Amino acid sequence: MQKNIFLHFSRELVDQPIMSTLIRKYDVEVNILQATITPNEEGTMFVQLRGNEEKLEHALGYLVANGVDVMVKPRRIHFHEDLCTSCGACVAHCLPGALYVEEDTRKVLYDEDLCIACELCIPACPFRAVEMAKTSVGGEV
């Protein structure tokens, strides 16, 4: 099982070894896709967590209990299958492989579970078949 989550660390948390504890104690795979610390030292991180359901639940519980703001799938893209021509211009820009060419049919498919909403596909699509979904913090409007 995989979850794409967006984490926010307040100023008090940025010097804590939270991610390393998460990996060592909760036995989940962590793939950090994006991480920033702002000048006033708040931290944000976009990560993919992989593990079985129970482990993921415990891991998320640990983050919340330690004061990390956790948003599951905070952003989304909309893939308009009807506008897609299956050219494939997006695929080399999609790092997690959420947009991919199905080998037999040569059709471009979209796997929402793999999407990290990095938005790199949007300018790459000549047919405007992908766009950002309107979102607010915590989910889709």
Added chain:
Amino acid sequence: MAKTYEEINEKIKNKQAVVVTAEEMISIVREKGVKKAAVEVDIVTTGTFGPMCSSGAVLNTGHSTPKIKISQAWLNGVLAYCGIAAVDLYIGATEVARDDPLNKAFPGRFKYGGGHVIEELIRGKDIVLEAEGYGTDCYPRKEIKTLINIKDLNNAFILNPRNCYQNYNVAVNRRKKRNIYTYMGILRPDMANAGYCSAGQLSPLLNDPYYRTIGIGTRIFLAGGVGYVCWYGTQHAPNTPRDENGIPRGGAGTIAVTGDMKQMNADFIRGVSMTGYGVSLAMGIGIPIPILDEEMAKFTSVSDAEIFAPVTDYSHDYPNFTGNPLDWVSYEELRSGKITLEGREIETFSLSSYYKARQIAQTLKAWIKEGDFLLGKPLETLPGEGSEIKCGKLKYRPV
């Protein structure tokens, strides 16, 4: 034993023609050999779908009362060319809408242009026509603003000066730091990706490399309707170096095409927005190739592994016209998603839809099998290897 166009057309009318796609032909020739395939197969259908910038449409709006001789016109805010008769317009695929910020905030998004106007016309949408004239005795009206719809136009036909490039470049970016934004897509720095644009083994001119059967009058699938090859395309370059199998090692032959827009289907003709570059039009084209003899059976059995495209640096070599490809790679490698260049694996992406190319070849096959679509015997084939037609540099003579 050679076949004639007339014999094949007779078979089509009797619904007895054996039609296969260029993809299917590969395995037929592999299994049965060229000789047997040439006897059994009558027609091989091809297909391609991709951005083809040198495209546009001729529209005749009909006259208003009083009449106007249009000297400037916009369709949904996109400038159309009016330097022809009073209410004839030419809307070009790459014309950008007048209020577009272009590349002022780089890279521009180029959301709307001529290609989109053509798509929307074909979708049956109303389009705003704004036109001006200077007024004459015979055409007194000086301005008009009205909705137009394809169903009310006297004429609407595609007239594309260059489509269906026979082979094409593979684009990379050798710059170290930044993305470049090209008509071949967004190219990441340090050759992190490579863009290509051909249907390869399904592509029309790659299945008839010496243009033995394609020329003026060839009847084709044009964006879901029936169209024709009307001339060789601009920049037609039959003298491009070729491999032993006749396949050019880069862009070579091209065709000019025309066809009635009222028959077309927007699934096969789409406006294109290339970030940082501009707008264009993706065209879907399919050409039937008669298997007149063994040579044509051999040509149409060409596979992606035997077609090589030149890898070109679009950060330097392309804009400066140096003509130095970095290497050649096959479409088989390109379609696998990765090529090896200078010892590195590089991710590839396509701008041409193989999925749609296949749909087009299959649709054309069905049309011919149903007896609805006859072969057009070319009045003249395209200028071939050894002809004087060339694609040279501008002879620059500053004044």
